[in-house]
Amino acid sequence: RFMDSAKRLPNKPMVVFEGQEWTFAQMHEWSNHLAHFWIAQGIGHGDIVCQMLENSPDFIANWIALMKIGATAAFINFRLPPKALAHCLRIATARTLVFHPAFAATVDAVRADLGAATDTAPACPPWATLVDGAVWRVHPATPPPPSRTAAVDFADPAMLIYTSGTTGLPKAAIVSHMRMTLAAVGFPGMYGVSESDIIHCTLPLYHASAALIGFAQACFLGSTVVLSRRFSVSRFWAEVRESRATVVQYIGELCRYLLQASASAAAAATTDHRVRIAIGSGLRPDIWEAFKRQCGIPEIGEFYASTEGTAYLFHWHRAGAPGAGAVGYFGPLARVMNGIKVLRVDPDTHEMVVDSQTGYGQVAAPGEPGEMISRITNEPHKRFNGYFGDASASEKKVLANVFSDGDRWFRTGDLISVSADGYYYFHDRLGDTFRWxxxxxxxxxxxxxxxxxxxxxxxxxxxxxxxxxxxxxxxxxxxxxxxxxxxxxxxxxxxxxxxxxxxxxxxxxxxxxxxxxxxxxxxxxxxxxxxxxxxxxxxxxxxxxxxxxxxxxxxxxxxxxxxxxx
Structure with a gap:
């Protein structure tokens, strides 16, 4: 679909970064060069390449290049401490790591632990290979042979995205080509995003929100993404105004920081923009309306999802509509058919409460917090791909025989309640509730x-x-x-x-x-x-x-x- 967009909109800006534009045609050509570079390194279908790159056009071009040859990019968080970084590189079983020069010292600190090979090149560490324009431009600008992607299946991994690791070492969630496609098509359709929109993205690309909701949809729809190297409270609204963005992405904490800053800023500094909708997750009820009002955001596109999970909730909250603070909404029929349940769980053990008569689990009453679970099936949007190379961690996320023998459900680990009229509200992580x-x-x-x-x-x-x-x-x-x-x-x-x-x-x-x-x-x-x-x-x-x-x-x-x- 990216190549279709490049043919249809060759001269339209795809990426805007620090004042410079890259059109769809330019990104197509750049990724072709890199695809042939990787082929020359022996990388192909089924291989994994770790990329430890800042938010930049480099990240996008390399990611697209790897997909063009059927390889998988493992997105590495460059802020990880050495132990976690070595763990992420090791479990990916990657043949190669590509990184920005600024991270040379970080990579060098774990190189011995990984047994990495030593290469040489000018203007970079003596143990690495420089991959700049002089290197990749010698390779063809034409697309790689179709045979390179002919063997790729929708079920194959398009990328590995690591969980945040708040409770332990990160796990590599498998994002299949099908899941990427569903995100790239589903989110824009749910919130009315089109190719005419300009999307401002300040979230890190190595996580799903920016990669899938920001850039994957740009590849599919042909919209423009304005990328920031990192989030800055002081620069956020100036960047939004300068880029003429119509859509901004958020996570809840980002909204709280912007709201705090707006209290001391002139009203025009935070409301003089073209933004019609903010899309993201984690916007809390206590600041929901204040964020919309003080930051001049007409509509909120709140969603609930996890990189590896099978539960998806959407809430398009418009001016004057009910449900402020809800992470999702389903009507009566959809609640029956969506394969999502809120399960009663023991507050101490976090295990499901078993009905003494049936021997099965119990659905929480309306308004009662419980763990949200989602049915696992072989349907593309309900398939749990698990964690790469970690069968044990994958199995811990699955709950079996919940409502009938043989059924399987994905455990979100989140306390959610559903109101009688179908609004879903996030309460807490199960691990973030305690008994006193x-x-x-x-x-x-x-x-x-x-x-x-x-x-x-x-x-x-x-x-x-x-x-x-x-x-x-x-x-x-x-x-x-x-x-x-x-x-x-x-x-x-x-x-x-x-x-x-x-x-x-x-x-x-x-x-x-x-x-x-x-x-x-x-x-x-x-x-x-x-x-x-x-x-x-x-x-x-x-x-x-x-x-x-x-x-x-x-x-x-x-x-x-x-x-x-x-």
Whole structure:
């Protein structure tokens, strides 16, 4: 379909990057050069090439080139620490890694661990091969032989995209050509995107949202994508205005940052643009309407999906329509036929609650949070391809014999509820809920209770274990704005009062931890594993810690003696 778009719209800009345009014809020719380069290296159908590239036209051209010869690109996050990077390169079983020169030191740090070969070339590390224009332009600009792609099946992997790894080392999700096609056609159709649209993409291309919803649809539809090297709060709206973008992509945290910035910016700075719809996932209900209003976004195209999963939810929210904050909507008939259920699960074990009479699982009642599961079948859009080279991890995502013997369902790991009128609402990751005083606490609910605290940049909420107690006590790691003093005794008293007002008693955090910087994955998801492991023991944690004193109704400094007394 990309080659069809190149023939139909040869002179139309496909990629705009840092003020320079690449037309469909230019990207077609560039990827042809690279395809022949890879053929000369012995790469072909079924081979995997890891690409560790920044957001750039290079990323797109190389990706298209590999697909033209039936090879698979494994998208590597260049922000990974050495252990995770080596893991990602190893499990891909790739023959080659291509990377931008800026990452030479990072790659060199794991090269010995991988047993990588040593090559030489000028102007690059002595152990690598330079692939610049002088190298690939000597290869033909004509398309590679049709025989190179004749053997490619829709079920073959088009790319490997790694999960974020918030709970462990990343896993390589297999994205088939069929899944890529469905995303490239389905998302634009769902939200009315056409070839006349200009799409602004600031998300990393090595993740599915940018790769599939941003660029795959451009290949299929012929729309133009304006690509940013990275997300910048201060530059975002200027880039949108300069590019005359009509569609922007988001993830929820990005929207929160933009909303915070809009509070101190002139109205025209955030509303003077041509954007008609923002498409993405994770926009939370507490900022949904404010983001639309303050940033001048008429429509929201919220969706729910995972790179490897089989559950898809869509919600096109227009002005004045109901369902603000919902991640999806289905009518009565579609809810019966979509193969998606919300399953009752045990809050502690996260296993399904079995009906004592039938021996099968139970569907949650309307409005009741449960784990969303999706039927696995051999239909292209319901086929679970699993994780590359990790059968064990793949099997853990499958739940069998749920409603009948032999049925198989994909476990999303997400707590979702469905309203009586068909709106789907995200509550939390199963791993991000904890039990305290016999009640289930949602970390998302608690985090949203901190919204609007003066000087607070971000809150990360999680449960910590306390010796001699059941469940986990809530702890909120708080990052304060530079130059803004953390709350003093009076401010902590007011903070406690606000939390009591916004939360049920059992959900008010037991501990507060002031941190200089909260950590995130490459897609801006909060990481909690290290924080959970460190707990709230002042003998282990060097950050300032506070504990809620129920008698004084405020947060007081947590000493080692007080912690032991707890």
């Amino acid at each position: 005083k016999g009640e289930n606490v949602s970390t998302t609910e608690v985090q949203e209770a901190f919204e609007g605290m003066p000087g607070l940049v971000e809150a990360n909420v999680y449960g910590v274990a306390l010796p001699g107690t059941d469940g986990r006590a809530g702890c909120a790691a708080l990052q304060w704005a530079p130059g803004h003093p953390p709350p003093d005794a009076d401010a902590r008293r007011q903070l406690a009062a606000t939390l009591r007002q916004r939360l049920p008693p059992y959900a008010v955090p037991v501990f507060l931890r002031y941190v200089p910087q909260l950590e995130h994955t490459a897609t801006l998801k909060q990481t909690k594993v290290a924080l959970r492991h460190q707990g709230a023991d002042p003998r282990v944690c060097a950050d300032p810690l506070f504990v809620y004193d129920a008698g004084a109704r405020t947060y007081v400094p947590l000493s080692a003696e007080r912690y032991v007394a707890l």
